[in-house]
Amino acid sequence: MKVMKFGGTSVGSAQRMKNVAKLVCDGQTNLVVLSAMSGTTNSLVEISNYLSLDNKDSALEVINKLYNKYVGHIEELYSTPEYKEKGMALIKERFDYIRSITRDVFTSFEEKIILSQGEIISTGMFHLYLLEQGINAALLPALDFMRTDENGEPDQQYIREHINSTLVQNPGYEIYVTQGFICRNAFGDVDNLQRGGSDYTASLLGAAIMADEIQIWTDIDGMHNNDPRFVENTKPVSDLSFDEAAELAYFGAKILHPTCVLPAKSNNIPVRLLNTMDPQARGTNISSVQYRDRIAAIAAKDNITAIRIHSGRMLLAYGFLRKVFEIFESYKTPIDMISTSEVGVSVTIDNTSHLDAIVDDLKKYGMVEVDRNMVIISIVGDLEPYSHGYAGKIFSSLTNVPIRMISYGGSSHNVSILVKAEDKVPALKALSAGLFE
Ligand code: ADP
Numbered sequence: 001m002k003v004m005k006f007g008g009t010s011v012g013s014a015q016r017m018k019n020v021a022k023l024v025c026d027g028q029t030n031l032v033v034l035s036a037m038s039g040t041t042n043s044l045v046e047i048s049n050y051l052s053l054d055n056k057d058s059a060l061e062v063i064n065k066l067y068n069k070y071v072g073h074i075e076e077l078y079s080t081p082e083y084k085e086k087g088m089a090l091i092k093e094r095f096d097y098i099r100s101i102t103r104d105v106f107t108s109f110e111e112k113i114i115l116s117q118g119e120i121i122s123t124g125m126f127h128l129y130l131l132e133q134g135i136n137a138a139l140l141p142a143l144d145f146m147r148t149d150e151n152g153e154p155d156q157q158y159i160r161e162h163i164n165s166t167l168v169q170n171p172g173y174e175i176y177v178t179q180g181f182i183c184r185n186a187f188g189d190v191d192n193l194q195r196g197g198s199d200y201t202a203s204l205l206g207a208a209i210m211a212d213e214i215q216i217w218t219d220i221d222g223m224h225n226n227d228p229r230f231v232e233n234t235k236p237v238s239d240l241s242f243d244e245a246a247e248l249a250y251f252g253a254k255i256l257h258p259t260c261v262l263p264a265k266s267n268n269i270p271v272r273l274l275n276t277m278d279p280q281a282r283g284t285n286i287s288s289v290q291y292r293d294r295i296a297a298i299a300a301k302d303n304i305t306a307i308r309i310h311s312g313r314m315l316l317a318y319g320f321l322r323k324v325f326e327i328f329e330s331y332k333t334p335i336d337m338i339s340t341s342e343v344g345v346s347v348t349i350d351n352t353s354h355l356d357a358i359v360d361d362l363k364k365y366g367m368v369e370v371d372r373n374m375v376i377i378s379i380v381g382d383l384e385p386y387s388h389g390y391a392g393k394i395f396s397s398l399t400n401v402p403i404r405m406i407s408y409g410g411s412s413h414n415v416s417i418l419v420k421a422e423d424k425v426p427a428l429k430a431l432s433a434g435l436f437e
C-alpha cells in the first residue's frame with residue numbers, strides 16, 4: 001500500500017479535488033491523507049482568535065464567509081442532485097457545529113476542535129466525490145488512530161496498532177481516505193500536529209503500515225535547491241538522502257513539515273515529493289542512498305533568537321557548558337545552533353516562551369546578550385571532512401553579508417549561518433549565485 005498526501009493547494013478547489021481523484025485511482029490500494037482546502041485553516045485560526053477575544057460577531061462573520069465558499073465548492077464538485085444534497089448536509093452539519101462552539105466558553109479545547117474541522121470537511125467532501133464516481137472508497141477518521149503522548153510527541157506504537165486494526169476491520173476497499181494534521185492527545189482530546197502537520201501524518205502512517213512509499217503531493221515539482229519564495233531560478237533536486245531532507249525540513253524548507261522525515265527514515269520507507277499541477281514531473285526522491293560531494297540545497301529558518309553568554313570563568317573551566325545546557329533543559333527549550341570559544345558561548349533558540357527566565361538563570365554565569373529576529377541559513381549536502389572547497393565557496397559567496405554565528409562540523413551534511421532578518425534574502429540570493437550558478 002502507498003500513502004499519498006495532498007496539501008491544501010492540491011485540494012484547494014472543486015476542480016483540483018477532481019484531479020486528485022484521478023491521481024489516487026491508479027489501480028493500487030492507497031491510503032490518501034488530505035489537508036484542509038487552502039486558506040481554510042487560516043480562517044479557522046482567525047475564528048479562534050476572535051473567539052478568544054470574546055468577539056463573537058467577527059467570528060461569525062468569518063464563519064459565514066467560509067460557509068458560503070463551501071456552498072460554491074459543493075455546487076461545483078458533484079454532478080448529481082443526490083450527492084449535491086449529501087455534500088450540503090455535510091457542510092451544514094460541520095458549520096452548525098462550529099457555530100455552536102461560538103456559544104460556549106472558549107478555551108484551547110474548543111480551539112483545537114475548531115482547527116480540526118478543515119480536514120474533516122475536505123476528506124468528507126472528497127470521499128463523497130469518490131463514491132459519486134463509483135469508486136470503492138472508505139473514510140477512516142484520523143481521530144481513531146492518530147495520537148500524541150504526554151510529551152506531545154506522536155505515540156507511534158498506538159498509531160501502529162490502531163491504524164492496522166482499522167484497516168483490518170475495513171477490508172476490500174480500493175482507496176482509504178483520512179485526515180492529515182488532526183489527532184487526539186494523551187487525554188483523548190482533539191489536538192493537532194502543528195501547522196503543516198499533514199506531512200507528518202502521512203509519514204507516521206506510512207511507517208505504521210510499512211507502506212511501499214510515502215508520496216507528498218504539493219504545488220511544486222519537488223524540493224528546490226533554494227527557497228523559491230525568495231530566490232528566482234531555483235531548481236528541483238532530484239534525489240536527497242533522508243538526512244539531507246530532514247535537515248532542510250527542520251531548517252525551514254516549507255515543502256516538508258520539520259519532523260516528518262524521521263518516521264520514514266527509521267523504517268526506510270522512500271518518500272517522493274510530487275507536483276499535483278504537473279504529475280509527470282520527476283519531483284524529489286528521498287531515500288537512504290547517500291549522495292557524495294555536492295551541495296544539495298539551502299533553506300532558512302526565521303524567528304530565531306541568539307543568546308550569548310560571556311564569561312571569564314569559562315576560561316579553562318570544565319562543566320560550564322553542562323550548566324548552561326541544564327538551564328535550557330529545565331525550561332524544555334531546545335537549542336538549534338551553538339558556537340563556543342574560551343570566553344563565551346552563543347546558542348540559538350526558536351521557542352522564546354521562557355526567554356526571560358532563561359536569561360535570568362544564565363546571568364549567574366556571566367554577561368548575557370540577546371539578539372532577536374535572527375535567521376538561520378542552512379547549506380545542506382555532503383559535507384564530510386573529505387569533501388573540500390565548500391566552506392570556501394560558501395563564505396566567499398557571503399562577502400557582503402554580516403554573519404553573527406557559524407556552525408560547521410556538527411553534522412556531516414549541514415553548515416549553518418546566523419544572520420539578521422534583513423540580511424536573509426540577500427544571503428539566500430548570494431548563496432544561490434555562488435553555489436549553483
Ligand atoms: P502543502 O499545502 O501542499 O503542504 P506547502 O505550502 O506547505 O504545501 O509547501 C509547498 C511550498 O513550499 C511551495 O509552494 C514553496 O513555496 C515552499 N517552499 C519553501 N522552500 C522550498 C523548497 N526548498 N523547495 C520547494 N518548495 C519550497
Ligand code: ASP
Pocket residue numbers: 007008035036041042118180181194195196197198199
Ligand atoms: N491544514 C493544516 C495547516 O494548514 C495542516 C496542513 O495543511 O498540513 O497547517
Ligand code: MG
Pocket residue numbers: 007196199254255256257
Ligand atoms: Mg505543507
